[in-house]
Amino acid sequence: MSLHSVRSLLFGTIASVLLSLTLYGCEKSATTDQKSSGDLVVRIGASAPLTGPQAHLGKDNENGTRMAIDDANAKGIVIGGSKVHFELISEDDQADPKTATIVAQKLVDDKVNGVIGHLNSGTTIPAAKIYSDNGIPQISPSATAVAYTAQGFKTAFRVMANDAQQGRVLGEYAAKNLGAKKIAVIDDRTAYGQGLADEFIKSAKANGAQIVAHEYTNDKAMDFTAVLTAVKGKKPDLLFYGGMDAQGGPMAKQLRALALKLKFMTGDGGYTPEFIKLAGTAAEGAYASLPGVPLDKMPGGKSFADRFVAKYGPIQLYAPYCYDAVNVMIAAMQKAGSADPAKYLSALADITYDGVTAKIQFDEKGDLKGGAITMYQVQHGKWQPLETLGAAETAAH
Amino acid sequence: MEIFLQQIINGLVQGSVYALVALGYTMVYGILGLINFAHGEVVMIGAMLALSALTALLGWGVTPLLALPISIALAMLGCMVLGYGIERIAYRPLRHAPRLAPLITAIGVSIVLQNLAMMIWGREYHSFPQLIANTPHNIGGAIINNIQLIIFILALAIMAALMVVVHRTRLGRAMRAVAENQHAAQLMGVDINRVISITFMLGSALAAIAGVMVSANYGLAHYYMGFILGLKAFTAAVLGGIGNLRGAMLGGLLLGLIESLGAGYIGDLTGGFFGSNYQDVFAFFVLIAVLVFRPSGLLGERLAERA
Numbered sequence: 001m002s003l004h005s006v007r008s009l010l011f012g013t014i015a016s017v018l019l020s021l022t023l024y025g026c027e028k029s030a031t032t033d034q035k036s037s038g039d040l041v042v043r044i045g046a047s048a049p050l051t052g053p054q055a056h057l058g059k060d061n062e063n064g065t066r067m068a069i070d071d072a073n074a075k076g077i078v079i080g081g082s083k084v085h086f087e088l089i090s091e092d093d094q095a096d097p098k099t100a101t102i103v104a105q106k107l108v109d110d111k112v113n114g115v116i117g118h119l120n121s122g123t124t125i126p127a128a129k130i131y132s133d134n135g136i137p138q139i140s141p142s143a144t145a146v147a148y149t150a151q152g153f154k155t156a157f158r159v160m161a162n163d164a165q166q167g168r169v170l171g172e173y174a175a176k177n178l179g180a181k182k183i184a185v186i187d188d189r190t191a192y193g194q195g196l197a198d199e200f201i202k203s204a205k206a207n208g209a210q211i212v213a214h215e216y217t218n219d220k221a222m223d224f225t226a227v228l229t230a231v232k233g234k235k236p237d238l239l240f241y242g243g244m245d246a247q248g249g250p251m252a253k254q255l256r257a258l259a260l261k262l263k264f265m266t267g268d269g270g271y272t273p274e275f276i277k278l279a280g281t282a283a284e285g286a287y288a289s290l291p292g293v294p295l296d297k298m299p300g301g302k303s304f305a306d307r308f309v310a311k312y313g314p315i316q317l318y319a320p321y322c323y324d325a326v327n328v329m330i331a332a333m334q335k336a337g338s339a340d341p342a343k344y345l346s347a348l349a350d351i352t353y354d355g356v357t358a359k360i361q362f363d364e365k366g367d368l369k370g371g372a373i374t375m376y377q378v379q380h381g382k383w384q385p386l387e388t389l390g391a392a393e394t395a396a397h
Numbered sequence: 398m399e400i401f402l403q404q405i406i407n408g409l410v411q412g413s414v415y416a417l418v419a420l421g422y423t424m425v426y427g428i429l430g431l432i433n434f435a436h437g438e439v440v441m442i443g444a445m446l447a448l449s450a451l452t453a454l455l456g457w458g459v460t461p462l463l464a465l466p467i468s469i470a471l472a473m474l475g476c477m478v479l480g481y482g483i484e485r486i487a488y489r490p491l492r493h494a495p496r497l498a499p500l501i502t503a504i505g506v507s508i509v510l511q512n513l514a515m516m517i518w519g520r521e522y523h524s525f526p527q528l529i530a531n532t533p534h535n536i537g538g539a540i541i542n543n544i545q546l547i548i549f550i551l552a553l554a555i556m557a558a559l560m561v562v563v564h565r566t567r568l569g570r571a572m573r574a575v576a577e578n579q580h581a582a583q584l585m586g587v588d589i590n591r592v593i594s595i596t597f598m599l600g601s602a603l604a605a606i607a608g609v610m611v612s613a614n615y616g617l618a619h620y621y622m623g624f625i626l627g628l629k630a631f632t633a634a635v636l637g638g639i640g641n642l643r644g645a646m647l648g649g650l651l652l653g654l655i656e657s658l659g660a661g662y663i664g665d666l667t668g669g670f671f672g673s674n675y676q677d678v679f680a681f682f683v684l685i686a687v688l689v690f691r692p693s694g695l696l697g698e699r700l701a702e703r704a
Contacts, residue, residue: 050520051515051520052520052621053521053522053619055519055520055521056521188674189674213664214672215664215672215673216672216673216674217673217674217676218674218677220621221676222615222617222622223411223615223676225407225411225657226404226407226408226656226657226658226659226660226661226673226676227660227661227673227676229400229403229404229407229657229661230400230404230660230661230662230664230665230673232400232403233400246522250615250616250617253615253616257531257533257540257542258403258533258540259533259535259540274522278522278524278616278617280524280616
């Protein structure tokens with residue numbers, strides 16, 4: 001053989017070996033604890049952005065879900081007479097709606113008994129159709145866009161109040177409590193950001209404020225100086241950002257760098273330690289909201305928080321909601337005596353469960369009944385709760 | 398008026414970063430006729446290296462005044478080695494291949510570098526420590542802060558220094574000779590391999606500085622930051638005339654201004670139909686316009702002819 005063909009052969013072999021190793025390494029990991037034979041295996045799928053600007057939130061979701069599953073396995077749950085072993089199948093949807101549909105199909109093909117996901121509204125909404133077509137109950141711990149449950153899918157649920165409520169509270173707080181007369185709005189054009197901004201605008205206008213600017217960005221941007229300068233020209237009292245902390249933090253920072261002395265307000269996407277880290281000193285005084293009641297005011301909330309922090313570090317945002325979502329799903333399975341989606345779906349729709357974030361009950365659309373919203377502000381470098389508004393059908397405290 | 402002035406300032410600061418990165422593209426194209434698509438990733442690696450060095454140095458208690466220049470120097474060194482490595486491994490073997498091959502390889506190198514960075518530094522946004530007091534200065538109602546001022550002045554200084562190197566030194570003469578005609582330069586006794594390697598290293602050093610500037614300005618660094626920046630800098634180089642150093646500088650500043658003014662005023666101009674979320678579109682719109690109407694760019698001609 002000529003030297004050239006030997007080289008090509010060698011190169012080809014090395015390339016194929018490397019390729020197969022890469023493909024092998026690409027297998028997603030599923031947690032598997034020790035289980036004995038004869039156990040009923042229940043697979044719970046979870047999807048969140050594990051890569052990209054929101055990776056810290058996705059990981060937080062995964063940790064919350066994982067903790068609930070580990071707790072359930074340790075408790076030795078029995079469903080329909082069989083001892084159950086729970087398995088987590090965690091996927092990365094990169095906060096991208098297109099990837100989310102691929103992930104949803106994959107989870108359906110993996111024959112999961114239920115899905116905790118997704119994190120973003122933009123991914124949850126298209127994925128909901130796939131789960132509905134296959135009858136897999138889906139509980140989102142964090143998607144707040146109204147459109148998610150408005151699609152009329154029987155399998156779509158959420159354990160958090162939606163943006164209609166959140167936007168209403170935010171707009172009212174901005175116009176009435178903070179007395180802002182001229183408000184500028186920026187949103188990131190995602191299903192969540194856009195939806196929340198629109199609800200906020202409706203509510204702020206209804207409470208007597210004037211919207212002087214509505215600018216846009218996207219959920220991958222880093223530079224907001226052009227948009228903020230345009231906002232500056234309209235001289236607002238308050239800036240509302242509809243989007244996540246990965247943009248909200250740098251935006252608050254650039255806001256102060258432009259010496260703009262207006263109040264900064266954002267939704268639940270910005271209520272994270274990451275926001276404070278990215279904004280630095282500019283985070284001081286920023287407002288945010290989160291559906292639900294502060295964790296330490298809920299029974300069971302403090303002990304959950306202590307255990308979570310000991311195992312995974314500070315809670316970013318939605319981990320407690322993931323924990324509740326898994327537990328409410330398991331409770332429904334126990335009530336129905338079966339982990340078969342067709343059988344426990346109706347039990348899930350009618351269930352009442354005391355979670356660490358709220359007393360969980362679903363209305364006919366799959367929304368959380370009676371969700372409360374809490375306003376927070378960054379004071380001395382930490383988020384402090386200000387007020388809890390909205391119908392609060394939380395567990396007695 | 399002050400809003401207009403503010404947008405101009407924003408645009409010039411952003412533009413000077415584009416200009417620095419565009420210089421790397423333009424030098425390599427002038428000498429090799431190759432678009433080095435991996436250049437944006439070299440910027441990102443420079444930023445990440447500086448971030449790691451800075452975190453380590455600050456952790457050891459080195460004063461910020463010393464830690465920052467050392468980190469920048471380390472980032473420049475790292476990127477120069479990287480640039481040399483890319484040239485040797487990915488481009489030199491393809492020097493006599495048809496033009497498409499090195500182009501595809503460049504994209505491949507870009508993907509490899511992105512994923513390497515993702516594996517080494519993780520997928521989340523890292524916050525870049527703020528070491529320079531970011532006091533804002535008021536210029537006619539518009540605000541420019543310390544970091545932005547430093548970026549602008551430093552970028553201009555570096556561009557001036559590069560012009561001196563290219564036009565007043567022996568090395569610069571060799572670079573211009575290789576850009577004009579590789580074979581003739583070789584016959585005149587120029588070591589073209591050495592000149593090409595040095596060109597790559599120079600461009601990469603500039604990329605490292607640009608990377609640190611971007612990270613310091615936004616307080617952020619992450620593994621994907623080089624991609625869009627590289628594309629826009631490439632557009633800036635084409636706008637000014639690819640292969641032309643002054644063109645790259647002009648193109649960079651101009652593109653920064655177009656983007657800033659465009660994103661700032663498009664909402665008002667189109668009555669809300671197009672919003673500021675179309676900010677990134679401007680760069681690519683400019684690219685299409687230049688290629689259709691004036692492919693040789695604003696200042697036209699290659700590096701060599703302007704000597």
